[in-house]
Each structure stands twice: as C-alpha cells, then as structure tokens.
Amino acid sequence: MSLIYALRDRYPHLGFDDRPLVASCDDGWLGIMHAFLHDADKAMVPGGTFTLQQVREKMGGLQMHYEIADIAPAARRAIDDAHRQASARSFHVCEICGRRGRLNNFSGLWKVVCTEHADGKLGKGVPFVGPFDVQDSYSPEADPFVAARPTAAEFDAAPIIDGWLVEEQGECGSRPWLYGWFFGKPDIGDGEHGHTSPIVQMDDMVPPRWVRTDNWLYRLGIHYLPAEREIRYWAQKLRRRPLAYGEPPGGSNGIEAMLIFLRSTGRLKSMKIDRMEQAYREEEQDQEISRGG
Structure with missing residues (x-):
C-alpha cells in the first residue's frame, strides 16, 4: 500500500x-x-x-x-x-x-x-x-x-487554498507558510492570491488535504509542481482578475497557451519566461522518469 x-x-x-x-x-x-x-x-x-x-x-x-x-x-x-x-x-x-x-x-x-x-x-x-x-x-x-488535527466538521467549514505552495523561509519567522489562492476566508476576497500565517501542522496524507496555521485551519485544493505553478501564477496575475473557484490558475490547462500569453503581454522579460519554460520542461522530464516512462 x-x-x-x-x-x-x-x-x-x-x-x-x-x-x-x-x-x-x-x-x-x-x-x-x-x-x-x-x-x-x-x-x-x-x-x-x-x-x-x-x-x-x-x-x-x-x-x-x-x-x-x-x-x-x-x-x-x-x-x-x-x-x-x-x-x-x-x-x-x-x-x-x-x-x-x-x-x-x-x-x-x-x-x-x-x-x-x-x-x-x-x-x-x-x-x-x-x-x-x-x-x-x-x-x-x-x-x-x-x-491540532481537525474534526470532520472543522474540515468541512474551513476555507480552501488552491494552487498552494509551501514557502520554507517565511518572513513571519523560521517556520514555513503557504502561498495560494484563497476561497471562503472572510478577510480575503475569493480568488485572491496571498499567504498564510506560519504552519503549525500539515496533513501527512499524500497529497495532503489540510493544514493548520497559527490562525486558521485550511482545506488544501489542487497542487502544482513549482515550475508549473510559477507559470500559472504569472499568467493569472497578468490577467488582472481574481481566480474563479474551480478554474485552473492562469486560465488554461495548457502550459503552452500560458507561455504564449506571457510573451504576448510584454510585461515580463523574455529571459524570465525562458527560465520558467526550461524549469517546466525539466520538471516534466523528471516526472516522466519517476512514472517509469
């Protein structure tokens, strides 16, 4: 198992x-x-x-x-x-x-x-x-x-973080926190990107489904590998609107479409986009190897 x-x-x-x-x-x-x-x-x-x-x-x-x-x-x-x-x-x-x-x-x-x-x-x-x-x-x-572990009722009532990423070196202290798009949190508009307070405990299931921070319990939504997430973050940010719940960050399930969009905006340096694309290709290759492909 x-x-x-x-x-x-x-x-x-x-x-x-x-x-x-x-x-x-x-x-x-x-x-x-x-x-x-x-x-x-x-x-x-x-x-x-x-x-x-x-x-x-x-x-x-x-x-x-x-x-x-x-x-x-x-x-x-x-x-x-x-x-x-x-x-x-x-x-x-x-x-x-x-x-x-x-x-x-x-x-x-x-x-x-x-x-x-x-x-x-x-x-x-x-x-x-x-x-x-x-x-x-x-x-x-x-x-x-x-x-620190949630009850089923606490879990169901908790706000959601989609597209989350663990930041190991948090500015709030030495403990890590999470970045992501928030849904159902009273002080952050739905679909806005932000970060949590430092992590107290995180679910050990694979993939994890919840995290408790100093201030809140959150349900964890979809998770992307770091390079793909960075592309999605910038594509979503340059679309200049909050993320809709259930929509993939960046507005597409296709990385190629998001890379084309990023280049078309002229807001990011080509070198930065090239670096993100290269990191994504390497990430995909590593995943293919781990799957035995």
Whole structure:
C-alpha cells in the first residue's frame, strides 16, 4: 500500500521488512507512524540497527512490531516510549483520513474513525466506551499532534487554498507558510492570491488535504509542481482578475497557451519566461522518469 512506500521514502536508512502485507492498516495513521519513526531515528544516533517488521491495526489501535539491536538501554526505552505514544494517539485519529476520531464498533469490528467515516462502507458505527478509550495517563487534548488535527466538521467549514505552495523561509519567522489562492476566508476576497500565517501542522496524507496555521485551519485544493505553478501564477496575475473557484490558475490547462500569453503581454522579460519554460520542461522530464516512462 502507499503507506509503507511513503515511510521507506522518508526514512531510507531505517530497516524495513519486505514481507507481503507489512502494513495492514489504512493511510490515516501515516502521520502517527512518521512521528514514531522520527523519534526512533533520533534515538538510533550514533548507531545500531532498527527494522520495522509489521504495521497493523489490532483491537482498533495501531500496533507496530520492530527489532532493535546494538543500541544503549536509554535509546531502546525512548523508542519503546515513542511506540506507546503512537498507539495511544491512534485511538484518537481516524484510521481512514487522519482527522480527529474515536473508536467505533461496526457489528463487532472495532475501528477508529471520524464522524464522516463512522457511517460508510463498514455500515454505521457505534462509539465504543470502554478500556480502549483510556491509554494510561495519555490526554489527546494535551498532545499537540492530536489536538491540532481537525474534526470532520472543522474540515468541512474551513476555507480552501488552491494552487498552494509551501514557502520554507517565511518572513513571519523560521517556520514555513503557504502561498495560494484563497476561497471562503472572510478577510480575503475569493480568488485572491496571498499567504498564510506560519504552519503549525500539515496533513501527512499524500497529497495532503489540510493544514493548520497559527490562525486558521485550511482545506488544501489542487497542487502544482513549482515550475508549473510559477507559470500559472504569472499568467493569472497578468490577467488582472481574481481566480474563479474551480478554474485552473492562469486560465488554461495548457502550459503552452500560458507561455504564449506571457510573451504576448510584454510585461515580463523574455529571459524570465525562458527560465520558467526550461524549469517546466525539466520538471516534466523528471516526472516522466519517476512514472517509469
């Protein structure tokens, strides 16, 4: 499944067992596993071996099996503590979408889901009240990882950012922010381009569907690779009107048409347009290679 490949890509130097069905849970827990592996990665310095053997759902919660060798006892305790925290978090995060959730009973099947997924393919879930609601002294509201994750209702009410781009060096501080075209945000006109306040937490699903900043929760719309987005940004900007919701930035799905438009305006230097076009061609070539073409 996509989940295990995402883990391998981000942590290539941590060992993964290649047996089939190494991951038997849904992708909504990807963020929990990223956080666990990040902590495991830190604990492994300066050496030793860590092999993730199995990721699964058991009794509604996340369970991971791993082997550790040649590390100090304190590092082993840190990894085991991180695993316990990951398991506790899983009882409050929807296994399907990664939003806030709780344990539900689907005719004998226990699964942690948000309110949206509590009534779907599995039938209608019944919130489960029992020992699995309490994980030692763990409090989800005191855990920023869980507390920042939106509920289904928050997500549905959130404004949208289309054509978004992460700016790693934000002028508001060292934390990154997002640029994009906004829809449904009270202080910005629909279709206007702007940026968010610094990012607090971003969805780990691929592609991500939400981001929480210092001031707002946003739904994330369509995303473009950097070179294509720059062409679309300038084409939209020189059209001198807000972006209409559902319309592709730049007014076209064809890059060639936008490049012709940019050259026709005379507002940008030819060298700048040439640079954007070259970057786009290289971006497309890289994508073709990654697709195996």
